[in-house]
Amino acid sequence: MSAQAKEKYGVVIGLEVHAQLLTKSKIFAADSAEYGGSPNSHVGVITLAHPGTLPKQNKSVVEHAIKMGLACHAEISRYQIFDRKNYFYPDLPKGYQVTQDRTPICKGGFITIKTKSGIEKNIALNRIHLEEDAGKSIHLENEKDTLLDFNRAGVPLIEIVTQPEIESSEEAALVLLEIRKLVRYLEVCDGNMEEGSLRCDANVSVKLKNSTVLGKKVEIKNMNSFKHVQRAIDFETDRQINLLEKGEPVISETRTFNITDGKTYAMRTKEELNDYRYFPDPDLSPVHISEEWLERIKSQMPALPNELFIRFISVYKLSEYDAQVLTDEKEIAWYYDELCSHNSLFKENANWLMGPVKSYLNEKKCTIKEFPVQPLKLAELITLVVRKQFSHTVAVQQVLPLLIEKPDINILNEAARLNLIQTHDENLVGLIIDEVIKEFPVKVEEYQKGKKGVVAMFMGEIKKRTKDKIDFKQTNDLLVKKLSEMVIR
Ligand code: ADP
Numbered sequence: 001m002s003a004q005a006k007e008k009y010g011v012v013i014g015l016e017v018h019a020q021l022l023t024k025s026k027i028f029a030a031d032s033a034e035y036g037g038s039p040n041s042h043v044g045v046i047t048l049a050h051p052g053t054l055p056k057q058n059k060s061v062v063e064h065a066i067k068m069g070l071a072c073h074a075e076i077s078r079y080q081i082f083d084r085k086n087y088f089y090p091d092l093p094k095g096y097q098v099t100q101d102r103t104p105i106c107k108g109g110f111i112t113i114k115t116k117s118g119i120e121k122n123i124a125l126n127r128i129h130l131e132e133d134a135g136k137s138i139h140l141e142n143e144k145d146t147l148l149d150f151n152r153a154g155v156p157l158i159e160i161v162t163q164p165e166i167e168s169s170e171e172a173a174l175v176l177l178e179i180r181k182l183v184r185y186l187e188v189c190d191g192n193m194e195e196g197s198l199r200c201d202a203n204v205s206v207k208l209k210n211s212t213v214l215g216k217k218v219e220i221k222n223m224n225s226f227k228h229v230q231r232a233i234d235f236e237t238d239r240q241i242n243l244l245e246k247g248e249p250v251i252s253e254t255r256t257f258n259i260t261d262g263k264t265y266a267m268r269t270k271e272e273l274n275d276y277r278y279f280p281d282p283d284l285s286p287v288h289i290s291e292e293w294l295e296r297i298k299s300q301m302p303a304l305p306n307e308l309f310i311r312f313i314s315v316y317k318l319s320e321y322d323a324q325v326l327t328d329e330k331e332i333a334w335y336y337d338e339l340c341s342h343n344s345l346f347k348e349n350a351n352w353l354m355g356p357v358k359s360y361l362n363e364k365k366c367t368i369k370e371f372p373v374q375p376l377k378l379a380e381l382i383t384l385v386v387r388k389q390f391s392h393t394v395a396v397q398q399v400l401p402l403l404i405e406k407p408d409i410n411i412l413n414e415a416a417r418l419n420l421i422q423t424h425d426e427n428l429v430g431l432i433i434d435e436v437i438k439e440f441p442v443k444v445e446e447y448q449k450g451k452k453g454v455v456a457m458f459m460g461e462i463k464k465r466t467k468d469k470i471d472f473k474q475t476n477d478l479l480v481k482k483l484s485e486m487v488i489r
């Protein structure tokens with residue numbers, strides 16, 4: 001397809017995101033809702049739909065969904081019923097899925113994303129509704145039968161449905177990222193896409209750029225990585241443009257994304273689609289959300305990423321970039337906030353957290369929750385560096401590892417014992433400078449001829465000999481002074 005042809009069209013995307021709720025038990029049964037477990041170990045009679053069993057509403061499921069709704073500025077519906085969505089599938093024990101068709105728990109609202117060019121955009125939500133997950137069909141090689149694991153059947157889900165307002169695959173990934181960030185902040189879902197606790201269907205259509213009429217949409221089912229979502233949308237966009245350019249229609253259908261070849265394949269067309277025969281589930285009583293209950297849930301809402309972002313900029317004077325990075329994960333944001341309650345070195349704290357601490361976490365593949373050094377101790381170390389008790393290098397390379405090893409030590413005592421404290425003694429530093437100047441006469445000559453770069457080489461040599469236990473700025477100034485005096489002579 002020519003770039004010119006492609007240029008004529010715009011893509012329109014609506015996402016349907018399923019998030020498994022972090023609850024102890026299932027949505028209508030006491031069975032464990034935990035991920036994994038040996039197959040069919042979390043299955044009681046309700047999950048297996050034995051005749052005569054009755055479902056019972058899990059209260060925290062409702063609270064989780066409301067929290068997500070509040071975080072997305074949605075209207076919370078005060079009276080809801082559950083509907084049965086009837087279809088046959090082997091991993092659906094009851095022959096229907098309990099969902100909310102007519103009365104979603106949250107209506108409207110929006111998700112705010114920040115595009116690459118730094119522009120904020122609100123993507124409107126259509127709804128957030130509650131439903132139950134299905135079990136899993138397992139197809140093994142050398143096994144002619146389909147195996148069924150019902151552990152996941154009845155695990156609570158929220159489905160977050162956006163309006164068709166997303167205009168590129170990057171924006172779609174940003175919406176998904178923002179949703180993951182929110183559910184993690186709220187602790188309503190672990191957001192783990194690899195384990196399938198967050199999954200996404202993407203509805204994709206294309207239209208001529210100047211047209212206001214939306215094109216026929218194709219739904220791509222069940223993707224569980226940001227990359228796949230983006231690749232699938234990109235492929236689908238091109239496929240649809242190609243069809244239109246050839247004068248062929250886009251057929252409204254459900255497609256699946258093949259991660260190996262990066263293409264989408266037709267699964268079923270709308271005509272073949274089930275008639276779900278939605279009707280209110282007579283076994284479940286309606287849910288009424290009282291004013292008191294809603295107020296209680298509101299009072300339990302944690303600070304959300306955007307709130308912290310604004311506070312980090314206004315109170316701690318961070319740049320937008322730093323504030324963004326530090327609020328990506330709730331635990332990092334909280335750690336940073338606590339650091340700043342122990343000293344007022346806001347920028348240094350940010351640098352330490354985003355630099356040496358993040359490197360440590362990446363290297364050890366662990367989270368800040370598992371970081372042994374408490375904010376109070378790290379704040380003390382950062383203060384000591386600013387007070388020039390240690391050079392930054394010694395602090396990062398020697399004192400921090402010491403603290404990680406023994407988080408409760410008295411930093412100054414231990415550092416003194418190991419002879420790590422920085423010297424500010426000009427005479428001492430001067431002697432070492434003289435020593436290297438004497439050893440490298442050629443370099444001194446180069447400096448005299450105007451090659452100022454040799455200062456770095458001298459500094460490197462001095463740092464090595466003093467094991468970094470010097471004030472770099474003081475040493476650098478003294479070195480330059482001595483070198484310049486030699487030029488004059
Ligand atoms: P359906 O009844 O087929 O499920 P809905 O109107 O409920 O369709 O929308 C389902 C999802 O599809 C929503 O996320 C919505 O934003 C999206 N969507 C609807 N129309 C389009 C379109 N023309 N192009 C892209 N996405 C669309």
Ligand code: MG
Pocket residue numbers: 016
């Ligand atoms: Mg749908």
